[in-house]
Amino acid sequence: MPQQEFNVPMSKPDIGIDEIDAAASVLRSGWPTQGRVTEKFESMLSQYLSSNVCVINSGSSALLCALVAHGLKPGDKVAIPAFTFIATSSIPKMLGAQVVVVDSDPCTMNIDPGSLERLLKRYDGGIKFVITVDVAGMPCDIDALVDLAKRYRFTLIEDAAESFGARYKDKLLGSHDHTAIFSFQIAKQITTIEGGCISTSNKKLLQVIRKVRDYGRNEKERYVHDLVGANFRTTDLQSAIGILQLKKAEEYISNRNKIAQEYRIRIKDSIHFQQVPNYVSRHSYMLFFGLTRSKKSRDQLVRHLIAQGIDARKSWTPIHMQPCNPELHRFRCSNAEVIFDCAFTLPIYNAMSRAEARLVIDAFKNAPGIG
Ligand SMILES: Cc1ncc(COP(=O)(O)O)c(C=O)c1O
Structure with a gap:
């Protein structure tokens, strides 16, 4: 049944006259692509999450840029929970990683740290990355995962695509030390129609993520590329909508x-x-x-x-x-x-x-x- 035929749809964006006016004003400004408005959105997100944020054109792209910036190589083993949306596996696979799956907790639906530890032992140091997911907007047990990351020496990435605004032990997701990604797709807690961001405590990593987002471009020489990157930029049109959404x-x-x-x-x-x-x-x-x-x-x-x-x-x-x-x-x-x-x-x-x-x-x- 198409969405409009339901009395109550799965999801409905709350895009009002303010968002329409803000988008129109960006269009009138003559600079609708990524620029000052996106910088403002990033700084507001950084303040909200008490972290360093880079806005990216989707949650999927954010996961991809985060993995590239953390140095994922083809063949690396990446553990992910079995119960998640397909993007969590498709993105590392597109980068040539070998995905392995961890069972989920039957009650919380999030990754089960006990099953993860058994898998880490079985692969005996072979797992380089763990992507954890906060299913439906509910934080997973971050302390347990950070502890495993220290003991088994893997890079922890949090796929918080579904979980903007959620709090773990009174701290917002995205304000921890490890890197987290969010989605601002239309059904999310805040939307830029399509969009997302990466949040990291590591300022050097933030610079790498910014480069990956923009073809790996050298800061001084526009057509010199230090890294392999691509175009994962957003537009000021969308960031203007994001700013108003973030306020709500x-x-x-x-x-x-x-x-x-x-x-x-x-x-x-x-x-x-x-x-x-x-x-x-x-x-x-x-x-x-x-x-x-x-x-x-x-x-x-x-x-x-x-x-x-x-x-x-x-x-x-x-x-x-x-x-x-x-x-x-x-x-x-x-x-x-x-x-x-x-x-x-x-x-x-x-x-x-x-x-x-x-x-x-x-x-x-x-x-x-x-x-
Ligand atoms: C767990 C998870 N990861 C990644 C994504 C990808 O986000 P996007 O649709 O913005 O690319 C989603 C999408 O909702 C998701 O649920």
């Missing part, structure tokens, strides 16, 4: 949390939800996940909700089961496989109203297969 980020994330609480309190029956551990000071709910007891009841439920005009969706196919990853089909990640069978998402977005949330909750009445 706290309001957006707070509304997403209110909607999620409504769902958690009012949808009972036999539905479970993504478990939120104590170390999570704030989920940022890019997605809202529910879990049924079986694949059959999940499929019946999603069909029922769609028939009621609610854009409920099944979850991602795990990385090791994707047709584009035949070399990973030998991996067994039983928790991710159960999540795949039983998980579904419900609509959640920045300006979602209580009335819209109520339509979703009411659609659960008389739902088959969940009693």
Whole structure:
């Protein structure tokens, strides 16, 4: 069913007259491509995250630039969680890396540090990078992963594409020592339509990322290229939208949390939800996940909700089961496989109203297969 036919869509951007005016004013300025407005957006993001931020034209490109800047080489082994969106595996693979998958925690849906440690031992120092993912906007156990990174000497990259504004032990994701990437694609907590950024505590690395974003260009000689890079730049048109979105980020994330609480309190029956551990000071709910007891009841439920005009969706196919990853089909990640069978998402977005949330909750009445 196309999005406009749903009573409650999966996602809806909150782009208002202010964003339209800001974009129009950049167009009128005569310099719509990357320039001063993007610099301002970067400095506001750096302040918000208490870090050093480089804006990039998508979350995927941000992951690619981060891996290149950290020196990933073809053949390097990169561990990633089994339950994530496909970009987490496709980007390192496009750079020639060898991806290995780690099982996810069945309750939090995030990477399971215990499974990761077993894999690190099995590969005996062979894993160079671990890309962790904060699924749906919920921080993974950063302290546990940083501890593993020190003991097993790998580079930790946080794919926080879904998690702008989330907090781990009172600290915003993106303000830690390791490098993190975010996406500003249309369904995210803040959007530039398509876009993203990299946040790093390392100022030297920031300079390398900036170069990779702009063809590896030498600062003084425009047509001299020190590094192999490409065009991952954004536009001031988009950054003007991003600046206004960032000003509303706290309001957006707070509304997403209110909607999620409504769902958690009012949808009972036999539905479970993504478990939120104590170390999570704030989920940022890019997605809202529910879990049924079986694949059959999940499929019946999603069909029922769609028939009621609610854009409920099944979850991602795990990385090791994707047709584009035949070399990973030998991996067994039983928790991710159960999540795949039983998980579904419900609509959640920045300006979602209580009335819209109520339509979703009411659609659960008389739902088959969940009693
Ligand atoms: C975990 C994860 N990584 C990377 C990306 C890629 O971000 P983008 O769509 O901005 O390229 C996404 C997209 O939502 C994602 O969910």
